[in-house]
Amino acid sequence: xxxxxxxxxxxxxxxxxxxxxxxxxxxxxxxxxxxxxxxxxxxxxxxxxxxxxxxxxxxxxxxxxxxxxxxxxxxxxxxxxxxxxxxxxxxxxxxxxxxxxxxxxxxxxxxxxxxxxxxxxxxxx
Amino acid sequence: xxxxxxxxxxxxxxxxxxxxxxxxxxxxxxxxxxxxxxxxxxxxxxxxxxxxxxxxxxxxxxxxxxxxxxxxxxxxxxxxxxxxxxxxxxxxxxxxxxxxxxxxxxx
Numbered sequence: 001x002x003x004x005x006x007x008x009x010x011x012x013x014x015x016x017x018x019x020x021x022x023x024x025x026x027x028x029x030x031x032x033x034x035x036x037x038x039x040x041x042x043x044x045x046x047x048x049x050x051x052x053x054x055x056x057x058x059x060x061x062x063x064x065x066x067x068x069x070x071x072x073x074x075x076x077x078x079x080x081x082x083x084x085x086x087x088x089x090x091x092x093x094x095x096x097x098x099x100x101x102x103x104x105x106x107x108x109x110x111x112x113x114x115x116x117x118x119x120x121x122x123x124x125x
Numbered sequence: 126x127x128x129x130x131x132x133x134x135x136x137x138x139x140x141x142x143x144x145x146x147x148x149x150x151x152x153x154x155x156x157x158x159x160x161x162x163x164x165x166x167x168x169x170x171x172x173x174x175x176x177x178x179x180x181x182x183x184x185x186x187x188x189x190x191x192x193x194x195x196x197x198x199x200x201x202x203x204x205x206x207x208x209x210x211x212x213x214x215x216x217x218x219x220x221x222x223x224x225x226x227x228x229x230x231x232x
Contacts, residue, residue: 033156040154054154056197057183057190084197084215086156105197109215 004042012042012051016087019073023081024117025088025096037087041072055085079123081115082106090116099123127169130179132188138179140207145230146177147222150193150200152184157216158199164219165201168226176230205230 016038020026027034040054050065051072058064069075076082080099083089084106090096094113097106099121115121130138130148139146149165151158162180169178183190183198193202193209203211203225210229213221 028156028160030160032159036154036159037156040152043154054152055157057150057152057187057195059187059191084157086160086216105214109213109217 002043002047004039004046008042008045009038012038012045015051015072020088022120023088024115024120025081025083026091028086028089029093033086037085053085076100076106080104080106081121081123090114127165128179130181130186132186135181135186135189138177139204142177142204142207144175144177145210145226146179146204147172147226147230148202148204149178149180150183150190150195150198150202151180152182152198155198160216161199161201164222168219168222172226176226203229 016027016034037054041051044050044052044054048061048065052058052061052065053070053072053074056070064070072087076084077088080101081096082100083095086093086095090113092113094110095106096115097104097110097113098115100106127149139148147168149161151162165178165180172178181189183195197214199216200212200214201217201222202209211225213225
């Protein structure tokens with residue numbers, strides 16, 4: 001797997017900073033967690049042309065892009081403020097799960113975790 | 126350090142294993158996988174001889190994750206006698222994996 005271009009990494013880091021401000025969330029306290037996801041998104045931009053989430057397995061990445069479901073910010077993030085990839089987390093370093101519907105795997109994994117900025121929760125209508 | 130398994134040796138190493146086996150399906154650029162990696166390594170040492178604890182890079186080995194319907198990673202699957210007995214997804218705690226092993230593999 002090739003290393004992403006520095007300019008793409010820069011773009012993704014800028015996006016992450018802006019999206020944290022927009023949502024009131026933060027990046028993980030372990031820099032290696034954030035660095036891995038940023039590099040994964042940048043690699044997918046370089047190789048696929050889109051920021052496909054690097055925390056999922058896709059039998060066919062090119063096909064997956066067409067659905068747009070897992071392009072960052074993904075549908076889970078836009079609808080529920082939930083980032084399985086732990087790129088956007090609360091102050092405890094946990095993905096926000098309080099807006100998830102019952103039965104979502106995020107609740108099974110992390111329990112109910114609080115949104116530190118509910119005033120910035122604006123799910124699509 | 127947990128060993129890596131591949132599509133080609135998965136059957137021999139996991140399905141035909143004489144002892145229970147736990148597989149961490151991961152990818153290099155997955156944040157929660159990075160958080161889980163050291164935990165899996167510790168568990169591999171702790172359960173050495175009792176449970177075979179290994180990792181599989183899904184980017185390099187697409188056949189096995191496809192077969193088991195894996196989508197989000199990390200996904201951890203516990204096998205006993207070649208059958209899936211438990212499966213969890215995400216950066217779960219070390220104690221929750223230990224509980225899973227105790228209840229489902231060694232119980």
